Amino acid sequence: MVDATDTLPISATTPGVRSGRFGRKVALFVVIIVAGIVLVGAGNYALDPFTYSRGAMTEMAAAFVSGRNYAVLDPNVDLRAIHREHVRLMRESPDIVIVGGSRWQEAAAALVPDRKLFDAFVHNDYYEDLLATTELLRRYDRMPKTLMLSIRFVSFQPNEVRESSQWKEYGPEYRAMARTLGLADPGWLATAPFEKWTDLLSVDGAKVKLQERIKAPTPPGPIDGLSDPSRDIYAADGSLHFSDEHNRHDTPEFARSNAQDTAAAERNRRLPVAPDKVEGLKKLIAYLKPRGVRVILAQTPFQPLYFDGIAHYPRGEDLRHVDAVVHQIGDELGVEVAGSLDAKAVGCDEDEFRDFNHPRPTCLRKLFQSIPNL
Amino acid sequence: MLFNSYAFLFLFLPAILIGTIAIERGLGRRAALHFLTLASLFFYWRLAGQAALALLILSILGNLLFARAIAAKRHTGTLAARILVIAGVGLNLALLGYFKYANFFLEVVGQAAGQAFAPLDVLLPIGISFFTFMQIAYLVDVYGGEAEVYGLGDYALFVSFFPYVTAGPIVHHSEIIPQYRAAAPASFIERLLPGLTLFSLGLFKKVVFADSLGAYADAVFNGAAFGAVPSLPDAWTGAVTYTLQLYFDFSGYSDMAIGLGAMLGIRLPINFNSPYKATDIADFWRRWHMTLTRFFTSYIYMPLAVRSTRRHGIGAADAPALAYVRTVAIPVLVTFFLAGLWHGAGWNFVVFGLVHGTALCIFRGWRMGGLPLLPRPLAWAATMLVVIAGMVLFRADSLGTALTILRSMVAGGGGFADYAALAWMVGLGAVALLAPNTQELMHRFPVSSDDIFVAGSGRWRLEWRDNAAGIVAAALTFCIAVLSITRASQFLYYQF
Numbered sequence: 001m002v003d004a005t006d007t008l009p010i011s012a013t014t015p016g017v018r019s020g021r022f023g024r025k026v027a028l029f030v031v032i033i034v035a036g037i038v039l040v041g042a043g044n045y046a047l048d049p050f051t052y053s054r055g056a057m058t059e060m061a062a063a064f065v066s067g068r069n070y071a072v073l074d075p076n077v078d079l080r081a082i083h084r085e086h087v088r089l090m091r092e093s094p095d096i097v098i099v100g101g102s103r104w105q106e107a108a109a110a111l112v113p114d115r116k117l118f119d120a121f122v123h124n125d126y127y128e129d130l131l132a133t134t135e136l137l138r139r140y141d142r143m144p145k146t147l148m149l150s151i152r153f154v155s156f157q158p159n160e161v162r163e164s165s166q167w168k169e170y171g172p173e174y175r176a177m178a179r180t181l182g183l184a185d186p187g188w189l190a191t192a193p194f195e196k197w198t199d200l201l202s203v204d205g206a207k208v209k210l211q212e213r214i215k216a217p218t219p220p221g222p223i224d225g226l227s228d229p230s231r232d233i234y235a236a237d238g239s240l241h242f243s244d245e246h247n248r249h250d251t252p253e254f255a256r257s258n259a260q261d262t263a264a265a266e267r268n269r270r271l272p273v274a275p276d277k278v279e280g281l282k283k284l285i286a287y288l289k290p291r292g293v294r295v296i297l298a299q300t301p302f303q304p305l306y307f308d309g310i311a312h313y314p315r316g317e318d319l320r321h322v323d324a325v326v327h328q329i330g331d332e333l334g335v336e337v338a339g340s341l342d343a344k345a346v347g348c349d350e351d352e353f354r355d356f357n358h359p360r361p362t363c364l365r366k367l368f369q370s371i372p373n374l
Numbered sequence: 375m376l377f378n379s380y381a382f383l384f385l386f387l388p389a390i391l392i393g394t395i396a397i398e399r400g401l402g403r404r405a406a407l408h409f410l411t412l413a414s415l416f417f418y419w420r421l422a423g424q425a426a427l428a429l430l431i432l433s434i435l436g437n438l439l440f441a442r443a444i445a446a447k448r449h450t451g452t453l454a455a456r457i458l459v460i461a462g463v464g465l466n467l468a469l470l471g472y473f474k475y476a477n478f479f480l481e482v483v484g485q486a487a488g489q490a491f492a493p494l495d496v497l498l499p500i501g502i503s504f505f506t507f508m509q510i511a512y513l514v515d516v517y518g519g520e521a522e523v524y525g526l527g528d529y530a531l532f533v534s535f536f537p538y539v540t541a542g543p544i545v546h547h548s549e550i551i552p553q554y555r556a557a558a559p560a561s562f563i564e565r566l567l568p569g570l571t572l573f574s575l576g577l578f579k580k581v582v583f584a585d586s587l588g589a590y591a592d593a594v595f596n597g598a599a600f601g602a603v604p605s606l607p608d609a610w611t612g613a614v615t616y617t618l619q620l621y622f623d624f625s626g627y628s629d630m631a632i633g634l635g636a637m638l639g640i641r642l643p644i645n646f647n648s649p650y651k652a653t654d655i656a657d658f659w660r661r662w663h664m665t666l667t668r669f670f671t672s673y674i675y676m677p678l679a680v681r682s683t684r685r686h687g688i689g690a691a692d693a694p695a696l697a698y699v700r701t702v703a704i705p706v707l708v709t710f711f712l713a714g715l716w717h718g719a720g721w722n723f724v725v726f727g728l729v730h731g732t733a734l735c736i737f738r739g740w741r742m743g744g745l746p747l748l749p750r751p752l753a754w755a756a757t758m759l760v761v762i763a764g765m766v767l768f769r770a771d772s773l774g775t776a777l778t779i780l781r782s783m784v785a786g787g788g789g790f791a792d793y794a795a796l797a798w799m800v801g802l803g804a805v806a807l808l809a810p811n812t813q814e815l816m817h818r819f820p821v822s823s824d825d826i827f828v829a830g831s832g833r834w835r836l837e838w839r840d841n842a843a844g845i846v847a848a849a850l851t852f853c854i855a856v857l858s859i860t861r862a863s864q865f866l867y868y869q870f
Contacts, residue, residue, distance in 0.1 A: 203854070
């Protein structure tokens with residue numbers, strides 16, 4: 001074996017001098033790395049204000065509260081952090097609040113006439129979001145008359161197999177509600193949104209955001225209308241209105257092919273259910289009912305080609321199990337269950353979807369109409 | 375906690391480096407090694423979980439007890455020692471068999487019996503194939519009188535050392551444990567930069583090269599798994615991108631492991647030496663997953679070949695063809711059958727092993743028969759064809775998927791090739807074939823325990839030096855790699 005000291009190019013004669021020389025080299029190495037990381041981190045922070053800058057999110061929330069909408073270059077903003085600001089600034093409680101994921105993104109207030117609807121949907125929602133949003137509404141005394149809690153196929157998924165950790169942005173609210181309900185508090189470490197902050201180190205992320213900025217004819221900002229050629233718009237009611245560019249892309253043909261491809265890719269993937277999360281939801285409902293809140297467990301349908309494509313596979317079996325769990329909770333606690341995973345049951349057809357699981361407003365309207373006295 | 379996760383890079387690694395240097399300076403090398411054992415067990419627990427950690431610890435203690443018993447009986451009674459070594463190796467294999475092959479066995483038995491058995495709920499502990507093999511080799515060497523019985527501290531670190539516990543290199547006790555007893559090679563500050571540079575190169579290979587290629591390979595293999603039949607260009611794109619992905623992924627992991635070892639003062643063996651530059655299949659296996667090849671050669675192929683030669687003589691009475699079958703073909707095929715099965719519980723892995731074994735038999739027969747050697751480019755192309763076809767078997771989720779892709783590679787329909795994938799293939803193919811590998815780049819610094827690259831040989835113009843330019847290049851490599859991590863993706867060899 002060759003000893004390192006035989007081959008290292010050592011010119012210094014004394015150990016102290018040699019050590020100092022190596023120390024300077026290590027320092028140079030570290031300085032370059034720190035500089036690179038700070039540069040990219042700062043770039044991401046500046047280019048993605050609706051994820052990282054509380055000031056920008058407060059500005060957006062203030063626009064909502066004043067009845068204006070907000071145009072963005074990319075709808076992938078941190079909706080949880082924005083809702084936190086929005087609910088904090090709200091002047092009155094909504095009549096109906098939808099707590100769910102992006103399948104509710106186009107649930108605009110206009111779909112439920114004569115009611116003040118707040119679409120509190122978030123991206124990649126899980127069970128924790130149900131508790132956290134409820135806590136947010138409770139904390140700022142904005143609890144609605146009707147709370148629509150939406151379960152999706154991965155709502156009860158154990159944390160360790162999840163594909164997204166965005167729910168952790170709601171960590172403090174989730175933990176507070178868990179404590180209120182007498183559930184185990186998972187602690188700060190398990191709920192801190194580390195991934196959101198480490199995303200600052202993504203050079204790809206910075207590149208994409210920079211390209212968006214360069215290409216955008218108009219910067220993000222408050223807007224009165226609900227349509228724009230290139231920018232997506234978050235409405236004051238929380239709903240999302242896609243740009244003309246996006247609408248041109250999301251054709252029924254695209255939805256059909258996306259539904260078929262996704263069904264083929266997912267049909268054998270299992271959907272585990274964590275029993276403690278099911279129990280947690282039951283406790284949440286039991287907490288809400290005596291406080292005069294009408295709770296509706298609501299489910300949106302899948303594009304029919306997707307639903308049929310997975311029906312006879314493990315994914316279909318697991319979806320039916322999640323559906324059965326929802327109905328069992330409804331029966332046990334006496335709360336309404338609205339909608340269905342099956343588009344036929346809601347009355348939606350193949351063309352009323354953007355892709356395999358995002359219904360268009362016409363489909364969502366049918367779902368709302370199926371709920372008595374909403 | 376993967377090597378390419380922020381938790382490892384910015385919390386675990388700095389803590390280990392600072393802890394090691396502080397303890398080494400304050401309490402000495404021995405204490406620093408104990409600290410590394412604890413750190414390694416912590417690393418394994420974070421990565422594999424509590425149950426797997428318990429299994430690792432039990433495996434270490436059990437094997438050490440067997441080693442002690444074998445060594446005690448070695449001097450008194452050969453039969454007792456033989457029984458003990460068979461029991462020890464058998465227990466290791468039983469453990470591996472249960473965790474890795476139980477469900478495959480049930481599936482095969484079920485198919486044969488025409489009855490489906492419910493699969494067992496067994497989770498494969500990460501690295502079990504690696505740490506089991508290292509310990510089997512140790513027991514065999516103790517039995518053969520080629521290894522002493524080590525103390526618990528040394529042995530536990532040898533088996534659990536975090537740079538290699540999950541995916542190799544498959545180290546040999548004789549190259550690791552003596553290092554614990556020697557003074558640390560170079561001072562911490564001197565060994566830090568070369569180790570960090572090699573680690574950075576490995577991280578770059580994994581994050582920038584392998585993960586980028588993975589998207590193209592996944593599209594083809596996942597599509598075929600769901601019943602799609604790829605076009606001829608797509609099938610080749612999937613096969614070649616995966617061939618390159620696996621190389622950059624696994625050799626990147628190995629570089630990171632060797633770099634970590636170098637930083638911590640424990641030199642590890644080289645695992646890859648530009649395998650795609652090989653011009654015959656034997657040469658390929660001398661360059662690919664070298665420590666696995668070394669294990670199979672020493673503990674399976676050689677004993678089989680030697681036993682066969684002893685039993686039948688050196689072919690004096692046999693026809694050359696029969697001697698070839700007995701002393702070459704059968705040992706090679708058995709070895710590669712087991713090597714295939716070692717990689718995974720599935721028929722595709724068995725066929726993968728047999729394809730390589732058959733190719734090696736043909737090559738050895740060709741040589742023994744004195745047939746003319748192929749021109750170098752043709753020999754390289756033939757070798758790569760076997761390697762790429764083997765990779766299709768290796769990546770596919772089933773034999774059926776592999777056959778779909780292999781059929782398309784031969785007689786698939788035309789179709790639009792993905793130019794971005796093509797650019798990656800050409801670019802990274804050139805890196806794999808023409809550029810010096812990481813060990814050659816680092817040849818001035820003995821970061822590994824092998825000395826096949828002689829320092830100062832001047833063979834390569836491109837080499838890393840610890841001058842300002844070298845440090846800036848290494849830091850930028852690390853920086854680009856870290857900033858390219860979107861989500862820590864698992865190393866491909868973790869599944870084995």
